[in-house]
Amino acid sequence: MLPIVSLTLFLPLLGALFIMCQRNVAAEKVHKIGIITSALTLLGSIWMWIRGVADSGFAQVEQIEWMPSIGAAYRVGVDGISLPLVILTTLLFLLTFIYSSKVRERPQAFVVLMLILETAAIGTFTALDAILFYVFFEVSLVSMYFMIAGWGHEDRQRAALMFFIYTLLGSLPLLLAILGLYLGGDTHTFDMRVWIENPPLEGTAAMLALIAMLFTFAVKTPVFPFHTWLPAAHVQAPAAASVILAGVMLKFGTYGLVRFALQMTPEAFREAAITVLVFGIVAALYGAFAALAQTDIKRLIAYTSVNHMGYIIVGVAIAALTLDPEIRAIALDGSVLQMISHGLVTGALFFLVGMLQDRAHTREMDQFGGLLKTVPLLAWFFIIAAFASLGLPGLAHFPAEFQIFLATLKAAPWAIIVILGIVITAGLYLKAISQVFLGASNEKWKTMPDLDRRELWTLSPLLFFIILLGVAPSWVLDVIHKTTTALTF
């Protein structure tokens, strides 16, 4: 058997090393290597998808000894929760490489950092060893720091610094929890499968570990009131980094919430479920209201991320709260699908904002107007993505959010107030669309060019999947469902 998971995981890193070994290569060639590498990586993940997941537990597991004297090993594998995320990651990275092929400012370093980031992201989703997970989790921070600091906008140094320190502060408690789980178990191992099988901690120790993990993942997701790094980082980050940050890296938080918090300390999570649920509701509503107040279109989308991630938190909390395995499966199905939809939709939106900014060099919504006539393609793409983001049936977010709300209604009916978020997002997107694309057209943008070939290549796959997931989500849901029904805790 070919070790496809490891190949997919390290392919981008190899590409990065290959580029690093070359001197004075032309920008086009560097971007070409980046695109080819990430395309191959996407193929690798599709191969993983074809191989499929197991009925319970992890499939396609590959392991090698690493530090046997402390019980750490290189272990990777996938299940129905991580496999869709891997596909999402490889797809978004490929599109990001296509979109960024116009970068002329230090292209070599840019592509190398992006490729390292891709390996880190795939590694975070496929790692089955806690140390390995932590390593990838942190490496992503380093490369993202340099992405923001190197290719960001006006105030990038400050934003990058804040991002790095904030999220490092966020991720170190996870290290504490990992050590606690390691020392608490009978056999000293960092094998996550063992921890999921027999949660090593109980009682107060489990609760403390859970609090540490919740803190980490709340910062990463981000959940109100730990979200303040997100708008700052997004506004300063280059469009490519924003797409990855929102599309892939925010999922580290929610993925960790399921993989670590829910699966490794299930009892403690059940006790704390109501609190987590409240945090999720507050995050969803706060994100929506905060987005409503924005005039900068990139900040607006950044805040809707807080809103969408809030629904995922609600879904996971419901899964912990309920004792009915059926409702739990529905809630988790919805949450995982929501991660995928959010990656696709927000990815598309950040690309579109980036394209708008490339043309207009501003992101203030009141500067625009009537763009539907000048750049119809861009406008329609944006409108479809925005409708998807507000949860319109037939588009990607609808089946995910529907399942989350369904499970919420069954397990904790009062929590359904979170649905108000949908109303607010609908309002704010309509406002944004009318301000930017409708109304009197601004003279300044009369000559704005519409989407070119590169941009169409970037956006079309996303739009395709947004519609596909909305109309026929079952091909992804089946994979997710296989794993969520087999969860026992």
Added chain:
Amino acid sequence: MNKDLVLMIPEIIVLLTAVAALIAEMLRQPRIALSACIAGLALATLATIPMLGENATAFSETFRIDTLSIWAKLILLPTTLLAVLLVRAELGGSDREGTAYVLLIMVTLGSLIMAGAGDTMLIVLGVLLSSLGSFALVAYPRDDAATEAAMKFFVFASMTASIMIFGLTYWFGGTGSTLLSELHILEKSSALAAIGFITVVIGLGYKAALVPFHFWAPDAYEGAPISIAAYLSVVPKIGAIFALAQVVRDLPTDSGWQWVLAIIAVLTMTFGYLAALVQQNVVRLLAYSSIAQAGYFLLGILAIGISPLAVESLIVFSAAYVAMNLGAFAIIMQIGRTLDSFKNMGFKHPLAGIAMVVFLISLAGIPPLAGFVGKFLLFAAAMDAGFTWLVVIAIINSVLSLAVYLRIVMPMYQQPTADKPSKSEEKQDNVISLYLVKPVWLVGLIFTVLIGLAAQILLGRL
């Protein structure tokens, strides 16, 4: 007697190397002194390798050949070799060049004696031997800054060493022996144990630059040549840390010594990084950072005797610390002492820039680099010993440390604002031989990455 001598072969080689280098220097042959040092250090390292796994004592238990002391040799001897190269790069051609090599070797010998000490008198001997050499090394440039730094260093060292010797007399009175292995007798008289231990912490704490015995360090590092600062920030420090580990191994565990170390660890980490946060001089910044890093070592020391991870974590972190700290200092030698000289450095020297970033984020403890593995094991050891609160504080300090190290990284990749010719580069009085500095940080870079990815090399042979 013969067996004792065989066990001490590496130390004896180091001593003979120093003597040979001294003779060569007296004959005004610094190049021969240099070659003798390199050959001697390499030979001593090779002579240590077959000893791995040995657990013995020499000269009626006064010197220990155990995991700690063997790894101290395997880490410190190659480090000294690299430091010799750095010194050659910076001071080569000056009129007393050879004496610097001799002193380096003697300080290393003192540090090795500390790391293997099985007897309080050997600790004193090691501290004095390494201190005397260090004063002279700091004062080497003979200018005002160096002389003042050496003077401060000297006064501080004399004071703390005499306090330690005074305190050790209590232990001698209580046990009737200077051997560390007899310390368990003090189980019933905890006051005696405490007085002796506190003075040992003062004496060794000064060597390791633990807060509040650190005052000499930033001045000495700043006044000394950079290569000497690089050396002082690693070799004597690790010698003293290992000596402390040798002492606590035999102390009765219930006498509360862990708490003394825990409090000092908190002070050291926090103060070190807070002070580093406001420095403008990179050497001073790294001086405070190396103070803070010493605090992390204590997490491993206080788990000795409780957690099986303690000794492993100390060794891994020592190796990691040596690689990244020496590497960072080597880059400073190449680039310059002030934060300004690091502006745009990442664009001008791409490879050195990457290396510096690797060293700094490894110092901050970010995976997958050596510093992460070392700190991770230290945290695990301390948690295993029941000091979770201390690990929490160490983790908070790690965040602080990132802010410290990013202060160097940020200007490195800042866009050049105006095309001013950078003066800082030309300002250095003596030209540094880059062909010697580059290999040093390359070795540091390789080991910082290697230990991070394959710490098992160090763990497996324990």
